[in-house]
Amino acid sequence: MPLLRNGQLAEQNPWVRVDDETGLPLADTTRLPVVSLQRFLDGMREHRRDVAGVSLAPDDDVTALAPWLDQLQLICIEIPVFTDGRGYSHARLLRERLGYVGEIRATGDVRPDQILHMARVGIDAFEFADEPDSELLTRILGRYRAFYQPSYPLAIAG
Amino acid sequence: MYRYTEFDKAFVQQRVDEFRDQTERFLAGRLDPDEYKQLRLRNGVYEQRHAHMLRVAIPYGTLSSEQLRTLGDIAEQFDRGFGHFTTRQNIQYNWPELADIPDILQKLADVEMHAIQTSGNVVRNTTTDPLAGATQDEIDDPRPWCELIRQWSTLHPEFNWLPRKFKIAVTGAESDRAAVQVHDIGLRLRRNDADETGFEVLVGGGLGRTPFIGSVIREFLPAADLLTYLNAILRVYNLEGRRDNLYKARIKILVSSMGIDAFRERVEADWEASRQTDDSFTEADINALRAQFPPAPWLGGDAQDKPDQVFSNPLFNQWYRTNTRAHRDPGRRIVYLSLKSQTLPAGDATAAQMRAIADLADTFSLGEIRSTHEQNLVFAHVPVDALHALWKALQALELATPNIGRLSDMIVCPGLDFCSLANAGTLTIYDQIYARFDAIDYQHELGEISIKISGCMNACGHHHVGDIGILGVEKNGEEWYQLTLGGHAGDAAALGKRLGKAIPKHGVAAAIGKILDTFVALREPQETFNQAVGRLGVAPFKETVYAAAA
Numbered sequence: 001m002p003l004l005r006n007g008q009l010a011e012q013n014p015w016v017r018v019d020d021e022t023g024l025p026l027a028d029t030t031r032l033p034v035v036s037l038q039r040f041l042d043g044m045r046e047h048r049r050d051v052a053g054v055s056l057a058p059d060d061d062v063t064a065l066a067p068w069l070d071q072l073q074l075i076c077i078e079i080p081v082f083t084d085g086r087g088y089s090h091a092r093l094l095r096e097r098l099g100y101v102g103e104i105r106a107t108g109d110v111r112p113d114q115i116l117h118m119a120r121v122g123i124d125a126f127e128f129a130d131e132p133d134s135e136l137l138t139r140i141l142g143r144y145r146a147f148y149q150p151s152y153p154l155a156i157a158g
Numbered sequence: 159m160y161r162y163t164e165f166d167k168a169f170v171q172q173r174v175d176e177f178r179d180q181t182e183r184f185l186a187g188r189l190d191p192d193e194y195k196q197l198r199l200r201n202g203v204y205e206q207r208h209a210h211m212l213r214v215a216i217p218y219g220t221l222s223s224e225q226l227r228t229l230g231d232i233a234e235q236f237d238r239g240f241g242h243f244t245t246r247q248n249i250q251y252n253w254p255e256l257a258d259i260p261d262i263l264q265k266l267a268d269v270e271m272h273a274i275q276t277s278g279n280v281v282r283n284t285t286t287d288p289l290a291g292a293t294q295d296e297i298d299d300p301r302p303w304c305e306l307i308r309q310w311s312t313l314h315p316e317f318n319w320l321p322r323k324f325k326i327a328v329t330g331a332e333s334d335r336a337a338v339q340v341h342d343i344g345l346r347l348r349r350n351d352a353d354e355t356g357f358e359v360l361v362g363g364g365l366g367r368t369p370f371i372g373s374v375i376r377e378f379l380p381a382a383d384l385l386t387y388l389n390a391i392l393r394v395y396n397l398e399g400r401r402d403n404l405y406k407a408r409i410k411i412l413v414s415s416m417g418i419d420a421f422r423e424r425v426e427a428d429w430e431a432s433r434q435t436d437d438s439f440t441e442a443d444i445n446a447l448r449a450q451f452p453p454a455p456w457l458g459g460d461a462q463d464k465p466d467q468v469f470s471n472p473l474f475n476q477w478y479r480t481n482t483r484a485h486r487d488p489g490r491r492i493v494y495l496s497l498k499s500q501t502l503p504a505g506d507a508t509a510a511q512m513r514a515i516a517d518l519a520d521t522f523s524l525g526e527i528r529s530t531h532e533q534n535l536v537f538a539h540v541p542v543d544a545l546h547a548l549w550k551a552l553q554a555l556e557l558a559t560p561n562i563g564r565l566s567d568m569i570v571c572p573g574l575d576f577c578s579l580a581n582a583g584t585l586t587i588y589d590q591i592y593a594r595f596d597a598i599d600y601q602h603e604l605g606e607i608s609i610k611i612s613g614c615m616n617a618c619g620h621h622h623v624g625d626i627g628i629l630g631v632e633k634n635g636e637e638w639y640q641l642t643l644g645g646h647a648g649d650a651a652a653l654g655k656r657l658g659k660a661i662p663k664h665g666v667a668a669a670i671g672k673i674l675d676t677f678v679a680l681r682e683p684q685e686t687f688n689q690a691v692g693r694l695g696v697a698p699f700k701e702t703v704y705a706a707a708a
Contacts, residue, residue, distance in 0.1 A: 083196060085319025089396050092316050096435045111193055113180065120315035144172045146165065148309045151437045
């Protein structure tokens with residue numbers, strides 16, 4: 001899927017979303033697994049240290065990840081439908097409350113006109129369903145010079 | 159009033175450009191209609207029964223004469239020559255073409271106006287007391303606080319996709335004219351024993367399908383904590399509000415299901431954890447905003463305004479008694495402009511009226527106009543010795559009907575004639591009642607009484623908090639009306655009680671007549687309708703309305 005990371009359309013994406021039934025470790029060692037929060041917390045006591053990617057559903061409690069943020073490189077925020085705004089608070093809490101510095105990636109129903117707000121709550125990568133128009137993305141990200149909420153800056157370039 | 163900084167001007171311009179871009183892409187088939195719908199709602203654009211509707215923001219109900227002139231120009235150029243003032247102090251146009259709307263927004267931006275977040279599941283226009291800065295019973299002017307909240311909530315990236323719409327109201331006076339108890343968040347300015355400024359914070363009030371009176375989440379929040387506290391409430395709502403059922407998605411449902419104590423705990427926990435990092439403001443910031451709302455120059459003088467004064471001209475006297483209010487400056491008076499004449503739908507004004515009102519505002523009220531949530535307008539600062547001249551001018555414009563707070567000062571939603579959500583017509587009910595009870599002397603005899611009419615359960619006409627509430631329902635494909643009694647929007651806020659079975663359209667005015675006859679028969683001296691219903695209950699009224707026909 002087309003991926004925008006730090007304002008650039010990225011080619012390489014080693015991460016793969018692994019469902020709760022699929023066995024770990026993955027056969028293809030060039031791929032890195034992303035597991036659900038539930039699996040990460042409950043089902044993986046022995047292997048938790050080996051997993052660096054977690055995917056958050058809208059009704060998950062993001063603060064449960066607090067003890068393991070240092071080992072995580074990727075947190076996916078699932079957006080089942082673009083009008084579900086819970087992921088925006090998840091991202092905000094991860095950055096501001098919990099101090100997470102790894103990649104936060106929006107997945108699911110991600111559309112160009114939403115990425116401006118997403119970027120301002122700390123999401124720095126976007127997985128689109130379809131190939132986006134890169135000129136449109138630049139225009140969207142560069143539309144506003146500044147905002148009314150200084151604690152939510154636009155941290156990625158257009 | 160607030161004047162835009164360079165930042166505000168640039169921001170509003172960028173917003174117009176953004177929406178123009180989105181609209182062009184949509185009309186060219188390059189933007190999904192479901193997505194465009196959400197984007198256009200966040201710019202105040204609805205798809206209605208016959209046309210698009212544009213809801214323009216009038217932040218906390220304050221307008222300059224230049225802005226009102228522009229609203230008149232827009233009505234003329236892009237609409238059918240009129241606009242409608244709403245129950246959230248905004249203005250609506252019912253007939254613009256979608257392709258013209260970016261140009262309309264540009265015209266608005268040129269006079270420091272916008273339609274940002276007047277719809278959609280976002281924080282909407284923050285409303286307040288239309289008499290702010292003029293009323294005698296003011297504790298602190300709410301408008302600087304409303305402007306602070308407006309800025310904090312505008313394009314707030316975390317709260318752009320809430321479970322449902324979010325409405326905040328602020329009052330700064332002893333008497334609540336902003337209906338704070340029936341808002342998602344209601345804020346009452348307060349001073350504590352140490353004379354520090356703060357807010358009583360209410361949450362979970364609201365009308366609609368399941369009306370609620372708000373609960374107190376904080377009796378006294380220090381003013382400096384306002385924005386971080388609001389942020390915490392919104393965050394908890396964003397995360398915990400229901401998203402499975404459109405009709406259970408407001409914060410009032412969340413507060414009710416959690417209970418106010420558990421809800422408070424949750425909010426206070428989030429607030430403690432994030433108050434250092436979420437956006438706040440300094441004393442200098444709020445003082446800079448206060449400086450934008452200076453008091454009217456003091457006129458004083460020996461109070462020509464004596465409470466028991468009777469003017470020799472009985473019509474002027476009547477208008478003075480009903481449509482004007484005391485100002486903190488004895489040399490001035492507050493004047494209501496009634497948009498409840500019989501000539502236009504309730505709350506409407508023509509382009510010509512808007513321009514004339516703008517000119518009168520320049521002459522008589524320091525160039526400022528207020529809109530009220532009861533769909534009227536206010537001149538807040540009229541010099542007492544200019545009242546008669548103003549009255550004559552308003553009479554000529556049909557804006558001086560002496561009915562403020564009286565029977566014919568009804569709140570009416572647009573209803574079936576315009577709104578795709580409506581079950582029944584409302585404007586015809588307004589006409590029906592108005593025609594039957596237009597005798598002004600009778601209206602004055604009845605005293606203060608509010609009739610509020612909604613065309614569907616969404617309650618945009620605030621029927622739950624009317625002395626007499628009228629709710630349009632559909633029965634067997636026909637328009638019927640449910641009556642409620644005893645609602646109140648102000649300090650002793652209360653939700654009306656159902657009177658009985660729904661009444662057919664042609665019978666509404668007659669039913670109202672029976673209610674009023676009962677009131678007149680049973681009232682105690684000086685008793686208001688609201689007091690009478692409180693004392694007597696609904697039973698005697700139910701009896702007369704539903705008595706078997708002779």
